[in-house]
Amino acid sequence: MTEDLEWRVLSESEKERERKGRRKSLLLCVSTFIHCHCFLPTLSTQQHTIKPLSPSHAIPTPHSKFPSDSDTQSLFFSGRAERQKLLNQKGCVVWITGLSGSGKSTLACSLSRELYSRGKLSYVLDGDNLRHGLNKDLGFKAEERTENIRRTGEVAKLFADAGLICVASLISPYRRDRDTCRSMLPDANFIEARHHEAILIVFMNMPLELCELRDPKGLYKLARAGKIKGFTGIDDPYEPPLNCEVHVPEASKAIEIKQDGDVCPTPTVMAGQVVTYLEKEGFLEH
Amino acid sequence: MTEDLEWRVLSESEKERERKGRRKSLLLCVSTFIHCHCFLPTLSTQQHTIKPLSPSHAIPTPHSKFPSDSDTQSLFFSGRAERQKLLNQKGCVVWITGLSGSGKSTLACSLSRELYSRGKLSYVLDGDNLRHGLNKDLGFKAEERTENIRRTGEVAKLFADAGLICVASLISPYRRDRDTCRSMLPDANFIEARHHEAILIVFMNMPLELCELRDPKGLYKLARAGKIKGFTGIDDPYEPPLNCEVHVPEASKAIEIKQDGDVCPTPTVMAGQVVTYLEKEGFLEH
Incomplete structure (x- = not known):
């Protein structure tokens, strides 16, 4: 049996525990305690102080049959707050959306480099690249495309929880899919700053003509020749973020990158625009 | 259209490009260059020197229709080597396997805390917890359990590539599934130290009797009562890592944690055992 079944049965087991009136031993309590602090750090409002360890903490318990430490303090683990402190930044997701050829990958590269030059840790998740690994089992049906976005969002959430600035670069043309990803992040909000959203949408608002002229992968040509059906911008819509359209930056974290006149x-x-935003919002310090 | 279709069509487009005898413009070359360095860093053997940026690098290109920088050096992004340098550690995966109740979560917690106390960044991936997010679409059939392990392995690989010490805690009873995860890691090997494997298997070799006595989730009771079928250790096998059995630590990275007499x-x-191993193998420095 894998851990899958454990998870399924756990709720039944917990119900039984409820019925029995919580007559569980101290051992179970301690075990649950470990589990909660270990894997659900973002659900806890308690902040733990991690004490530097010394060998004196490692006191063996020769009469115990179970792995345990005499000092319960040592059961605390390094949580999100500690990781952010270590990195001196706040974990978040920068979700870059836009047409093919709008410069998403270019921005992701540049952003990653710029953050590195400031000593900040980021990681780029690219939809195409994930196709070779995590999402290699997915095909190209509508529901599989949605699943591709969902999984990317879930992984981005883990990276944000790990304290990294996760840069996700995907066309993600539909509001529905982006909203699904956005809705994943609330419970990843920062314990110490609950007003922060952990996702920043960056909309690469470049004209279709420019993207088509650029056409770095030759896809627009294929789409125009009818060799690709359902190509975003040609015969499938791109739904721009609404919060950019209505210019209410304080309503939700979203910024727009566009031409200045006819200059990109x-x-x-x-x-720099994204970094300035992250800095202003306090993401570049813990 | 999402990026899925892009990916699928890319190979067709590339074939066409081959046929046309690489008559693409400089723009396309630069774009491909960015893409390769951005998302396939582990496939490149070239190490880039990241220069601190100054505003002088941000020279606008008013006559260009496309996002570009005049200084191609600035197209380099922060890759694995840079992230490891920033963290002063090597990204890797510590995969903890063992029976339910053998102390996997306890070790994961303690390891994460111990690494934090040394200023090292780790992140715990727990099979049960991923069930609530990334793997929430998976059921409990055999192939879905395997898929659960595969996805966890793929995510662990991403974390290792990001430079973190990723601690994956799953029963993962079958060698086949663990081998699949192990096989994912070779191309995530360190550019600067190719002899390193990026995965360390930790086998929690605790007797079934002890795990059953501990039974922190009450699952063994349910299994003995016949309420759970296919429970590892009861009516489904746990296949211990072979490299531990034959005691050839140098053949592959694997360590065993077991009782000393009847003391856990x-x-x-x-x-401490795991950290000592990581330190000895050079994972705790870049």
């Missing part, structure tokens, strides 16, 4: 910003300028 | 090691002692 350089990668460094684009990255 | 404390969490701190267990974590």
Whole structure:
């Protein structure tokens, strides 16, 4: 049996525990305690102080049959707050959305580099690349595309919880899918700053003509030739983020990157816009 | 269209490109260059020197229709080597396997805390917890359980690539599934130290009787009562890692944690064993 079955049965077991009136031993309590603090750190409002360990904490318990430490303090683990302190930043997701050829990957690269130059840890999740690993079992049906976005969102959430600035770069043309990802993040809010949302949508608002002219992968040509059906911007819609359209930046974290006249910003300028935003919102300190 | 279709069509597009004799513009070359360095860092043997950026690098290109920087050096992004340098550690996966109740979660907690006390960044992936997010679409059929392990392995690989010490805690009873995860890691090997494997298997070799006595989730009771079928250790096998059995630690990274006489090691002692191993193998420095 794998841990799957454990999880399924746990709720039944817990119900039984309820019926029995919580007559469980101290051992079970301690075990549950460990589990909660270990794997559900974001659900806890308690902040733990991690004490530097010394060998004196490792007192063997020769009469115990079970792994345990005499000092319960040592059962605390390093949680999100500690990881953020270590990195001196707040974990979050920068979700870059836009047409094919709008410069998402370029921005992701530049942003990653710019953050590194400031000593900040980021990681880029790219939809295409995940296709070779985590999402390699997914095909190209509508529901599989949605699943691709969902899994990417779930992984991005884990990275944010780990304290990293996770840069997800996906066309993600539908509001529904982006909203699903956004809705994953609330319970990953920062314990110490609950007003923060942990996701920042970056909308690469570049004209279709420009993206098509750029066409780095030759996909627009194929789409125009009818060799690709359902291509975003050609015969399938791109739904721009609403919060950018209505210009209410304080309602939700979203920024728009667009041309200044007919001049596109350089990668460094684009990255600078995002970094400035992250800095202003306090993401670049713990 | 999502990025899925892009990926699928890319190979067709690339074939066409081959046929056309690589008559693509400089723009396309630069774009491909960015893409390769951005998302396939582990496939490149080249190590990049990241130069601290100054505003002078952000020179706009007013005559260009496309996002670009005049300084191609700035197209380099922060790769695995840079992230490891930032963290002063090597990204890897510590995969904890063992029976239910053998102390996997306890070790994961303790290890995470111990690493934090040394200023090292780790993240715990727990099979049960992933059930609530990434793997919530999976049921309990054999192939879905295997898929659960596979996805966890893929995510662990991403975390290792991000430079973290990823602690995956799953019963993972079958060698086949563990081998699948192990096989994912070779191309995540360290650029600067190719002799390193990026996965360390930790086998919690605790007697079934002890695990059943401990039974923190009450699952063994349910299994003995016939309420759970296919429970590892009761009516489904646990296949211990072979490399532990034959005691060839140098053949593959695997360590065994077991009782000393009838005394179990404390969490701190267990974590210490793993940390000592990681330190000895050079994972705790970049």
